[in-house]
Amino acid sequence: MFSSSYTSHLQYLCRRSSAPAGDLGSRLTNAGDYLQIHGDREAMLSELLQKYVLPPLMKLGAIKPVQPMVAGVSHLLKFHDRDYLKAIKRGAPERDASGAPLSASARLAALEAYNLVDDCAVPPTPEGRAELWRYCCAVAGGSLHAASLLAGYPAEPLARGEARRATVACNWGGGRHHAHRSMGGGFCFVNDAVLALQLLRRRFGKTMYLDIDIHHADGVEEAFAGTRSVVTVSFHKHGHGFFPGGGGLSDAHGPRGRDSHFHSLNLPMPDGVTDGDFVPFFAEVLGGLFRGHEEDSASGGFKAVCLAVGADGLHGDPIVGPDGWSLSTHGLSECVRHCTLKCRDEKVPLLVLGGGGYSDVNAVRTFALCTVAACEGVRPGVLGRFPAAVPDHQYFPKYGPTFEMHTPGPTRRGMYGGSDAGRQKKKLDAGMDDARSALAVSLAGLKAQATGGIQFGGEEGGEEEVEGEEDEEEEEEEEEAAAEGERANPMEVGVES
Ligand SMILES: [Zn+2]
Numbered sequence: 148m149f150s151s152s153y154t155s156h157l158q159y160l161c162r163r164s165s166a167p168a169g170d171l172g173s174r175l176t177n178a179g180d181y182l183q184i185h186g187d188r189e190a191m192l193s194e195l196l197q198k199y200v201l202p203p204l205m206k207l208g209a210i211k212p213v214q215p216m217v218a219g220v221s222h223l224l225k226f227h228d229r230d231y232l233k234a235i236k237r238g239a240p241e242r243d244a245s246g247a248p249l250s251a252s253a254r255l256a257a258l259e260a261y262n263l264v265d266d267c268a269v270p271p272t273p274e275g276r277a278e279l280w281r282y283c284c285a286v287a288g289g290s291l292h293a294a295s296l297l298a299g300y301p302a303e304p305l306a307r308g309e310a311r312r313a314t315v316a317c318n319w320g321g322g323r324h325h326a327h328r329s330m331g332g333g334f335c336f337v338n339d340a341v342l343a344l345q346l347l348r349r350r351f352g353k354t355m356y357l358d359i360d361i362h363h364a365d366g367v368e369e370a371f372a373g374t375r376s377v378v379t380v381s382f383h384k385h386g387h388g389f390f391p392g393g394g395g396l397s398d399a400h401g402p403r404g405r406d407s408h409f410h411s412l413n414l415p416m417p418d419g420v421t422d423g424d425f426v427p428f429f430a431e432v433l434g435g436l437f438r439g440h441e442e443d444s445a446s447g448g449f450k451a452v453c454l455a456v457g458a459d460g461l462h463g464d465p466i467v468g469p470d471g472w473s474l475s476t477h478g479l480s481e482c483v484r485h486c487t488l489k490c491r492d493e494k495v496p497l498l499v500l501g502g503g504g505y506s507d508v509n510a511v512r513t514f515a516l517c518t519v520a521a522c523e524g525v526r527p528g529v530l531g532r533f534p535a536a537v538p539d540h541q542y543f544p545k546y547g548p549t550f551e552m553h554t555p556g557p558t559r560r561g562m563y564g565g566s567d568a569g570r571q572k573k574k575l576d577a578g579m580d581d582a583r584s585a586l587a588v589s590l591a592g593l594k595a596q597a598t599g600g601i602q603f604g605g606e607e608g609g610e611e612e613v614e615g616e617e618d619e620e621e622e623e624e625e626e627e628a629a630a631e632g633e634r635a636n637p638m639e640v641g642v643e644s
Pocket residue numbers: 360361362457459502503504
């Protein structure tokens with residue numbers, strides 16, 4: 148699949164804030180800023196990457212920035228329901244089926260049916276909805292473009308000597324894992340992760356999806372619950388009232404009963420978990436899954452990996468609050484480093500997406516460091532050598548008081564050093580034990596299944612279902628069209644009425 152020298156460049160996708168007004172970059176920057184909950188995150192990340200992170204990596208030949216394509220409605224329809232997309236683009240209908248005007252409450256009910264309210268509210272003005280639609284197309288286009296680079300469908304002419312396929316591709320604007328086929332959720336309107344996974348699955352075969360955002364990856368898990376060809380693994384906080392509510396250990400079986408347990412793995416992590424527990428466990432899960440699925444004689448193991456990195460597991464995330472995780476930028480970038488090196492060793496392509504993270508400056512630190520970590524496969528040790536001080540640039544004051552790239556993550560001792568230390572430590576250890584047990588059960592089940600001990604109910608040899616997926620041949624054609632460089636203008640491709 149790859150040359151033995153593993154010299155392919157890593158590809159990086161991000162909105163560019165410095166592009167001249169009116170061109171694609173500028174439009175995407177505006178679209179990326181659509182989610183006000185993320186503050187200046189997109190613009191800050193773009194600035195830090197372009198001024199500080201990318202130049203030395205490009206000099207090393209480890210990375211290549213790419214102008215992302217913008218998805219069209221035909222791409223979004225690979226997963227999403229047509230009427231749902233119509234509601235995003237046009238808002239609530241003015242009239243009912245008979246042509247009679249709808250009341251305000253009936254119009255609100257129409258949007259509520261798609262959960263296009265509250266944190267996924269559709270703007271009331273046509274201009275606002277046009278901006279939302281541009282944002283949706285930009286997010287989906289970025290992740291689809293990243294996946295197509297891994298698949299070997301470069302949208303731009305290759306430079307001399309450049310590898311046709313990227314080995315790692317990142318889209319930090321992606322990872323909108325809560326969107327469902329016909330429902331919004333948690334600031335997520337379209338599920339770029341599902342769209343990209345569909346492409347990877349079709350191009351490579353069995354694909355692993357890992358999600359280390361603090362919220363359960365409900366939209367992605369649901370989309371692939373009916374197939375064994377995409378294994379979803381969600382690390383998240385699970386507790387009473389914590390969004391989106393699912394993903395508990397007992398929910399791990401999915402809609403197919405016990406069998407789903409082996410390909411829809413939920414790993415709730417205890418409150419206050421620090422790098423010291425999280426990172427080794429992440430590496431254990433990754434290694435265990437690769438080993439466990441090697442025995443799957445039908446697929447021959449994983450052929451591609453997608454990792455979604457939320458930055459809302461960082462200590463003190465302002466939206467998650469004090470009962471969240473206590474990770475640091477170091478811990479999250481270590482997860483990306485582990486994953487990059489593992490995928491290099493296994494010779495499988497890696498797609499890296501972003502996610503939540505509600506301290507804009509800390510999310511930017513995370514994604515910037517993870518960009519460096521993603522280059523470890525081609526330039527081992529580059530993360531450790533990267534300068535710690537944030538350079539002077541437009542957003543420099545935001546990085547105070549430390550003005551450093553890393554956030555200091557609390558240690559276990561720091562977290563649990565008070566009078567309640569014993570009880571809190573016990574709770575943390577019990578939570579980690581539960582997660583390890585869930586992993587062990589899943590891997591043991593896989594083994595039993597591989598040796599004929601467990602049969603998948605009625606599925607062997609039959610059709611597997613991926614939610615929202617339509618005719619495969621048609622899909623292949625459209626994927627190839629996208630891969631060949633189709634840059635659909637979302638404003639020109641209307642949703643049919
Ligand atoms: Zn999240």
